[in-house]
Amino acid sequence: MSKIAWHDTHISHTRCWPWDLDPWNELNNGRALTFFDLGRVGWTARMDVADVMREHQWGMAVAGSTVRYRRRVKLFNRLEMRTRIVGWDDKFFYYEQSTWKRDGECAYHAVIRAALTSRAGLVPPAKLVNALDRGIVQPEMPKWIQQWAKAEELRPWPPMSDDVTPNALEAA
Structure with missing residues (x-):
């Protein structure tokens, strides 16, 4: 497929x-999550991002996602996947992906938070953007995605419940 610009939408x-x-x-x-993975791989290949990452x-790595399923997808349904990057912060890239049925209905939609990694750990997304050397301007992410990202920072990690403790897991 032909190359695309950073803010273009990849369609597969x-x-x-x-x-x-x-x-x-x-x-x-x-x-459906695997289809989203394949959409991001296609976007990455068309951007030459994979070459810079290899270098x-x-x-x-996916570091979080939120998915909304709204229409059933049945056997042999043909789907169009749309993948685009909506922005980044100091730790993660954010991709918006949607899958559309032939009748024009959106079957499901996701925001994927992805971490750029190295052997030393997380790599700030700006390093990849700068390494691409294309004058890419950071867009302002939609407010709802910013709010989701803030909510994710409030989530306790590691998660624990009252009835499962690390010792109980070891005993099992």
Whole structure:
């Protein structure tokens, strides 16, 4: 596929096959996340980001996501995936991805938070942007994504519940 600019939307297509189904004969939500992964790989390849990451020995890992499922995807439904980067902060890149059915309905939508990594740990996203050397201007992320990112910072980690403790896990 042809190269795209940093803020362009990458469009890819897929189909729901028998191995993508859950027990209710609909697209498995885990498979939907795999489709999102494939969309980001396509966006990365068209941007030449992968070349710069290899050169610096950087990797990329999903560090969080929020997904909204709204329309059922059934066997053999053809899907259009749209992937774009919406911004970054001091730790993460944020991608917006949506999957559309042939009738024009959005089946599901996600925001993916991705961490640029090295052997030493997290790499600030600005390092990749600067390494691309394309004069990329940081966009202002939509307010709702900013609020989601702030809420994620409030989430306790590691999570614990009252009925499971580290000692109980060791005894099991």
